[in-house]
Each structure stands twice: as structure tokens, then as C-alpha cells.
Amino acid sequence: MILDLEYMAGLVPVILRYVPLTLGMAITAMAIALVLAVVLAIIRVLQVPLIGAVVAIFISFFRGTPLLVQLFLFYYGLPQVIAAFRSIDGVTAAVTGLTLHFAAYMAESIRGAILGIDRSQWEAGQSVGMTQIQLMRRIILPQAARVAAPTLLNYFIDMIKSTSLAFTLGVTEMMGAAQKEAAGSFRYLEAFLVVALIYWAIVEALSFAQRRLEVRLGRAFAR
Structure with missing residues (x-):
């Protein structure tokens, strides 16, 4: 046979x-990445001076380099120059790499969903005296979430498959x-x-x- x-x-x-370890890594990374992605997307949309440029570089780097290289940087590279990383274990390094890698992609998806909201929604909120943060939290983000949800779930599926790279870190x-x-x-x-x-x-x-x-x-x- x-x-x-x-x-x-x-x-x-x-x-x-x-399976619980694999899903646990993916769920943890997804939860943190989602929060980080929302913050990054808002900074990009509001065009915050200086911080916006840093965020753009962050997104460009993590979207432009392979995930495996990023995992090796966190687990093998950074401990050579940063003492705090010397005690990091494989699971933590894998979750960190997955978080930052997918946060960069998700931030762009969320940014696109936010920019897709009709401009009249922004103008209506501003006309009643809402700040940009209030407008984002109460009106824009809830609508953008519905638009971005299928794409974000697709990223979660990719994240689960990407946990297979954790074995290269001894996990x-x-x-x-x-x-x-x-x-x-x-x-x-x-x-x-x-x-x-x-x-x-x-x-x-x-x-x-x-x-x-x-x-x-x-x-x-x-x-």
C-alpha cells in the first residue's frame, strides 16, 4: 500500500x-492584532503628524517582508541586541510575529473600510459638534466593521495556517x-x-x- x-x-x-495550542496562538494573536490594527488605521485615516509616518513605515515593513523572517528576527535576532528578548520562548515569539504581521495587513483593510464610508457621515457628525474620536467611535467604526468583517475573518484563517511556522522556533x-x-x-x-x-x-x-x-x-x- x-x-x-x-x-x-x-x-x-x-x-x-x-489543536488547542494552535488555535490558542491564533486567537491570541488575532485579538491583539485587531486592536492594534484599529489604532493604526485610525492614525492613518486622521493623518496624525509624525506618528502617521512611523505607522506607514511599520505597515510597509511588516507587509513587505516574509513572516518567517520576522519570526526569526524576534526569536533569534533581537535577543542578541536586546536583553529583554533573551528570555522569550517560542510561543511568545510566534504570537508576537503573527500579531505584528497580520496587524499591518488588517490595518490597511480597516483603513479602506473607513475611507469607504460616505463623506456625508463625517460631515453630519461634525455638524452636531462631535470630535473626530467621537465620530470615529460612534458612527464610522461600527459601519466600517461590517464592511471589513469578512476580510478580517479571512485573515484569521490565514493566521491559523501561518501558526505552522511556529515549529521552526521549536514550538x-x-x-x-x-x-x-x-x-x-x-x-x-x-x-x-x-x-x-x-x-x-x-x-x-x-x-x-x-x-x-x-x-x-x-x-x-x-x-
Whole structure:
């Protein structure tokens, strides 16, 4: 047989034990990245002097360099020059890298959603004496959130898949567990096929949720 199905069946529960760690890293990174992305997007939209230029450089760097390189910088590079990073573990480095990398992408998506709000909404808020922050919090962001939600969920799906890079930092998540099992049994095809199928199942479940969300948002806009 090309595939050892019995070995694959026995490997499934082994890999599933690491699903909570994989999802935990993704959820933590997504939560922090979302907050950071909103702040970055608002700074870009309001064109805050000096800080806006720094934010633009931040976004350009993290969008313009590979995630794997960024992870290596946090885990292997920065500890050589910054003492505080010497005690960082693989999970923390992975979550940090995922957070900053995806915050840069999400900030641009949120900025686009904010700029897509009709200008009359801004003018109406300003006419009743709202500050820019009040206007953003009460009127603009709630509308922009509905526009950006499907895209942000798509980034979360990409983030889950990107957690597989954490094994390069010594983190034993799903990919790391599959690598260890494959190295011990030399059944690389079976091990990596199992982990691929598990990732696929998770992504399909989230993609289904994304489609349902898009349908609901479409109905809301139709009204």
C-alpha cells in the first residue's frame, strides 16, 4: 500500500492534542492584532503628524517582508541586541510575529473600510459638534466593521495556517508534532497528510462561518 492507513488513524489523536495550542496562538494573536490594527488605521485615516509616518513605515515593513523572517528576527535576532528578548520562548515569539504581521495587513483593510464610508457621515457628525474620536467611535467604526468583517475573518484563517511556522522556533504545535512523529517513523507522507487534513477541516469550518457571516451582512445592507 502507498499509504499506511492504520498508522494515519493512530496519528490523528496525537495531532489533535495540539489543536488547542494552535488555535490558542491564533486567537491570541488575532485579538491583539485587531486592536492594534484599529489604532493604526485610525492614525492613518486622521493623518496624525509624525506618528502617521512611523505607522506607514511599520505597515510597509511588516507587509513587505516574509513572516518567517520576522519570526526569526524576534526569536533569534533581537535577543542578541536586546536583553529583554533573551528570555522569550517560542510561543511568545510566534504570537508576537503573527500579531505584528497580520496587524499591518488588517490595518490597511480597516483603513479602506473607513475611507469607504460616505463623506456625508463625517460631515453630519461634525455638524452636531462631535470630535473626530467621537465620530470615529460612534458612527464610522461600527459601519466600517461590517464592511471589513469578512476580510478580517479571512485573515484569521490565514493566521491559523501561518501558526505552522511556529515549529521552526521549536514550538510543538500541530506541524511540530507531525514533524516529530514523521522523524521517528520515517512515514513522512502519512504524517504530513494527516496534519494537512486537520488544517483543511479547521479552515473549511471557518470558511463556512465566513460565508454565513457574509450572507447575514448582505441582508443587513439590503435593508
